[in-house]
Amino acid sequence: MSLMSRSHWALTALALAILVALPLLLPDFWLSGILGRSLIYGIVALSITFLASYGGFISLAQTMLAGIAGYTVAILAPTAIPASASAVSYWLAMPLAVLAATLAGAVVGLIAIRTRDIYLLMITLALAVGFSLFAQSNIDWFNGYEGIRNVVGPDLFGQPFRAHTVFYYVALTVSALLYLLVLYVVRTPFGLVLQGIRDNPRRVAALGYNVAVHRIAAFAMAGFIAGCGGVLITFYNIGITPGSIGMTATVNVLVMSVIGGLGHPVGAFIGAVIFTLIDTFAATIYDRDRFNTLIGLVFLGIVVASPDGVLGLGKRLTGWGKRKDAGDGGTPH
Amino acid sequence: MLRKKLALKTATALAAGLFALAGIGAAAAQDVIKLGSITTLEGPFATGGQDAYRAMEMALEEVDYTIDGKKIEWIRESSNAQADVALARARKLIEQDNVDIIVGPLSGAEGIALRDYSRTLEGKTIVNGSSGAADTTLRDASPNFFRFSTEGTQWMAGLGNHVYKDMNVEHVALVAADYAFPYAQAMGFMLEYCQAGGAVTKLWSPLNTTDFGSIIANIPEDAGAIVLIQGGTDALAFLTQYAEAGGDLPIIGGSITADQTLLSARGPHQRLMEGMLAAGPIADLNEDPMWVEWVAAYRKRFPDGFDSPSIHAFNYYTNTKAVLLALDEVDGDLSDGQKAFQEALAKVEFKNPMGANVRLDENRQAISDIFLTRIVNDGGTLRTEAFGKTEGVTQTMGMDREAFLALGAPSRDNPDCPPAN
Numbered sequence: 001m002s003l004m005s006r007s008h009w010a011l012t013a014l015a016l017a018i019l020v021a022l023p024l025l026l027p028d029f030w031l032s033g034i035l036g037r038s039l040i041y042g043i044v045a046l047s048i049t050f051l052a053s054y055g056g057f058i059s060l061a062q063t064m065l066a067g068i069a070g071y072t073v074a075i076l077a078p079t080a081i082p083a084s085a086s087a088v089s090y091w092l093a094m095p096l097a098v099l100a101a102t103l104a105g106a107v108v109g110l111i112a113i114r115t116r117d118i119y120l121l122m123i124t125l126a127l128a129v130g131f132s133l134f135a136q137s138n139i140d141w142f143n144g145y146e147g148i149r150n151v152v153g154p155d156l157f158g159q160p161f162r163a164h165t166v167f168y169y170v171a172l173t174v175s176a177l178l179y180l181l182v183l184y185v186v187r188t189p190f191g192l193v194l195q196g197i198r199d200n201p202r203r204v205a206a207l208g209y210n211v212a213v214h215r216i217a218a219f220a221m222a223g224f225i226a227g228c229g230g231v232l233i234t235f236y237n238i239g240i241t242p243g244s245i246g247m248t249a250t251v252n253v254l255v256m257s258v259i260g261g262l263g264h265p266v267g268a269f270i271g272a273v274i275f276t277l278i279d280t281f282a283a284t285i286y287d288r289d290r291f292n293t294l295i296g297l298v299f300l301g302i303v304v305a306s307p308d309g310v311l312g313l314g315k316r317l318t319g320w321g322k323r324k325d326a327g328d329g330g331t332p333h
Numbered sequence: 334m335l336r337k338k339l340a341l342k343t344a345t346a347l348a349a350g351l352f353a354l355a356g357i358g359a360a361a362a363q364d365v366i367k368l369g370s371i372t373t374l375e376g377p378f379a380t381g382g383q384d385a386y387r388a389m390e391m392a393l394e395e396v397d398y399t400i401d402g403k404k405i406e407w408i409r410e411s412s413n414a415q416a417d418v419a420l421a422r423a424r425k426l427i428e429q430d431n432v433d434i435i436v437g438p439l440s441g442a443e444g445i446a447l448r449d450y451s452r453t454l455e456g457k458t459i460v461n462g463s464s465g466a467a468d469t470t471l472r473d474a475s476p477n478f479f480r481f482s483t484e485g486t487q488w489m490a491g492l493g494n495h496v497y498k499d500m501n502v503e504h505v506a507l508v509a510a511d512y513a514f515p516y517a518q519a520m521g522f523m524l525e526y527c528q529a530g531g532a533v534t535k536l537w538s539p540l541n542t543t544d545f546g547s548i549i550a551n552i553p554e555d556a557g558a559i560v561l562i563q564g565g566t567d568a569l570a571f572l573t574q575y576a577e578a579g580g581d582l583p584i585i586g587g588s589i590t591a592d593q594t595l596l597s598a599r600g601p602h603q604r605l606m607e608g609m610l611a612a613g614p615i616a617d618l619n620e621d622p623m624w625v626e627w628v629a630a631y632r633k634r635f636p637d638g639f640d641s642p643s644i645h646a647f648n649y650y651t652n653t654k655a656v657l658l659a660l661d662e663v664d665g666d667l668s669d670g671q672k673a674f675q676e677a678l679a680k681v682e683f684k685n686p687m688g689a690n691v692r693l694d695e696n697r698q699a700i701s702d703i704f705l706t707r708i709v710n711d712g713g714t715l716r717t718e719a720f721g722k723t724e725g726v727t728q729t730m731g732m733d734r735e736a737f738l739a740l741g742a743p744s745r746d747n748p749d750c751p752p753a754n
Contacts, residue, residue, distance in 0.1 A: 027428075027429075028428055029424070029425070029428030029429040030429075032424075032428075033421075033424050033425060033428055033429060037421070081449075081473060082742075133539065136511070136539050136540075137511065137537075137539060139744065139745055139746075144511055144512060144745070145442060145510075145511055145512030145513065145539070145540060146416075146441070146442045146445060146466075146512060146513045147416065147442070149416075149445055149446065149449050150449050150473075162453065237416070237417045237420055237446075238420065238446070238449050238450065238453075239416070239446070239449070241415065241416045241417065241442055241446075243414075243415030243416060243417060243418070243442075244415070244416075244417045246415075248413070248415070279421075280421070280425055280429075283409075283410055283411060292375065
């Protein structure tokens, strides 16, 4: 199965061109508050989608990995409040943060190596909850419940990172690169073996591949992706608190990838945009004291209407239009 | 400039068309003052948040949503007591809804996050809702952040001395939630209590704790009282479990512990709450005519509200009132990056519903009166009654600012006066 046909590439290029041009059209809030925010949370959702769609692992630890990167960059940040003794420049802190998340990803893979399905879900959830409780109770490094504030990010081209356009373009560039990275990796021998493991691990093992090492590598790469997202999220939130990586945040990112569709990496970003829109505007269009009901209903509606998310829904709709073209392609499982 | 203009025009059309949700369409007319607000309507403080909006409604209705002919448009948002959610809502209010002023948030970490955010804003003002972390205004204060409510440290003024000198309790167990606001409250209590010679054993629990078994088991045997600095559902869980475990130490409450959100709830905890002491900016039974009148108005306006307005209602009301007074002072003029308005806001001096005078210090933090309170059974209903008052409590508890700052930020380790053994 070739992942990107010529028309897919054209579509990707068109979407990117539109996204690049958007700052000319959209007001600042839409740029950073909706699209930028969607992109950076979409990156974390992408790391879930990557594992789920090509490895067959649904991990709930990805928000934790983003949080590890976020806390690393916050602890090392030169502007952090409370000020840290180990402050370095942002340009050093960022790669170190991503590295930490990559290593942590490998560790998660190592821990979860022999589990699948619901057990994998549980063990990763346990790790995620454990880490957020640890962050909440650790004062010396993580500053407890209050977290680390004023992590503003570096200046880029003489502009503060938080300037709407700068933030948006950085988020877009990083997202696009990671998206293409995922598409590239799954076509390499490593990616093919990963998909083989998803479909039948015993057969892949019989062929002489080391299943365990491939799984750990996949989790490390997912950690790398989540780490990039985590750094950007921390800059966006001007800091990090245990609330940013707690149960709610974990579930939110999972919801993003599920409603977007786990079948293809682009689903992560579609889901993130839908989630951000609803999260931002539900209170505006519905009773303010009860808007969570609306959020729940929309998600329920999407999942009931299409178990493989908006992506699956779109595929089915266009599939009907173009006869059986995309009928069985795409979604694994 | 041209690009911006063009972008705005196209964007308005595009957004209105493409995104039915946006609601960008409304023109930002000069004769409308946009007031945004954030409180928590989810999570442990949801009932307090609800009450906060009741009080804001009262304050706005008093002026009929109008200042000198300018209409006040009120846009409400809700967070869940998490800093990043409060920040996302504040961004939406400022950048999308284009509000001029935000009143909020409710809890400590959120307040610090919004203080940081306000520093990046120009020509906008954030006025605290009910959050009470000391550092929001004490350290790294932001010129755009104002707080007309007193904070956690101030609220405990007088209580430490009372417990040691009048109650003769020499060792207390401090049961508190592990975040900024209780740190501030603990500091306010311990400054006096430790100085007087008392000892404190601290027992921290994470916010949203439901099982206090291990904390209850760790209360030292020789403790003479429990200082409970928990709010909302956490406080309810502790008191219920402590009552069911047969606990009988006197309870000294933090300011959000002895509050209507708890007093109105039914359950075994009520046995422990009668006679409980606390301190804070409000008391249900206070003879000041302003308070009597305000409570009557609250009850009349919200028959299904609390029996008496909660501390969050009181704080949101006080802060909203300050905004309205300052707006009136400048005839609703928010031009010139709100320069005149912010100057007026910094100078506002008024009486809050408790009849206490409120004015700001140089960090835009309120100086006001603090009351010692006792929970009494008032004809079948538990209420707090004021029995003492400390007037004009500053954020530095009457100390010199430098000396106070030198004590360090309140944290789980600061201050500290453990029992000798």
